[in-house]
Amino acid sequence: MAEQEAKQKTQTPAVTIVDEKRIEKIEKKLDTVSKTATAAKIQSGNDNLKWDVDFRTQVDNIQYKHVDGSKSKNNALLTNRLWLGMGYKADDNSSFHGKLSYNKAFGDTADHGQSNTNPGYANFDWVTNENATDNSIKLKEAYWLYQKEKLFGADIPWAASVGRRPSTDGLPINIRNDQQPNSPLSHTVDVEFDGFSLKFDTQSLTGLTGSWFKICGGRGLTNA
Structure with missing residues (x-):
């Protein structure tokens, strides 16, 4: 009799008590952690404004000989150039x-548009970022x-853009300046x-590797 009772106790499964409130709290915490992780992933991914910095201090030795035989020179033209790049990916496209x-230029805050020979192109909008001028920050x-x-x-990758275009600093000047x-x-x-x-991109149509066709248009106004 004692042996039968021992066997019954051994074979009887343990009853697990479920704490519903505790499980509910854990689920809420997991949901909060999941939302926080998603927000962090988005922030570290593409859904925010990314910045990059390119700062350079440069010394140039300039020697000019003009058509009329006169000469202009600057043995040590020092300049600071700062580029603040930014990017934001709104969606996949x-x-x-x-x-x-x-x-x-070091120590220079002059209005070069007034000091150059008429009409004075140093402040002209098409080259305003390439010239060393004053303390102002301009939109490149x-x-x-x-x-x-x-x-x-059709299997033709394409792209369209509008705004102030990246139309400077390509080959071969990027090699001289050691930049992208x-x-x-x-x-x-x-x-x-x-x-x-x-x-x-016309590679699939023409069979020419890397071939493409591009149309560009814009408007330019002089300061004359």
Whole structure:
């Protein structure tokens, strides 16, 4: 009899008491942690404005000989150049890119548009960031970029953008300045401009590796 009772006690499963309130608290904590992790992932991913910095101090020795035989020189032209780049990815296809520029000669705050020979191009909008001028921070780039892998279902990657375009600092000047190439066409037109561009990758159509077709347009006003 005693042996049977011992066997019954051994075979009887233990009853687990479920604390519903405790489980509910744990679920709430897990939900909060999940939301926090998602927010951190978004912040460290693409859904915020990213900044990058390019700061350079430069010394140039300039020697000019003019057509009339006169000479101009500066044995030590010192400049500080600061670029603040920015980027924001709105979704899988759309992104914003911008760049603020500060380019100043040491000890110089003059209005060069008044000191140059008429009409004075140092403050001209197309080259205002390439010239060392005063203490002001100027807008070098600001544009929206839309990219897609297919054009109306065809295997033609394309892109469109509008704003202040990245149209300077490409080949070969990027090699001299040891920086990333900015515009593949700047060896032809190395000026900043406000406008639009539309680009189609034609590699799948032509069979030429890396081939593309691009249309650019903008408007420029002189200070004359």
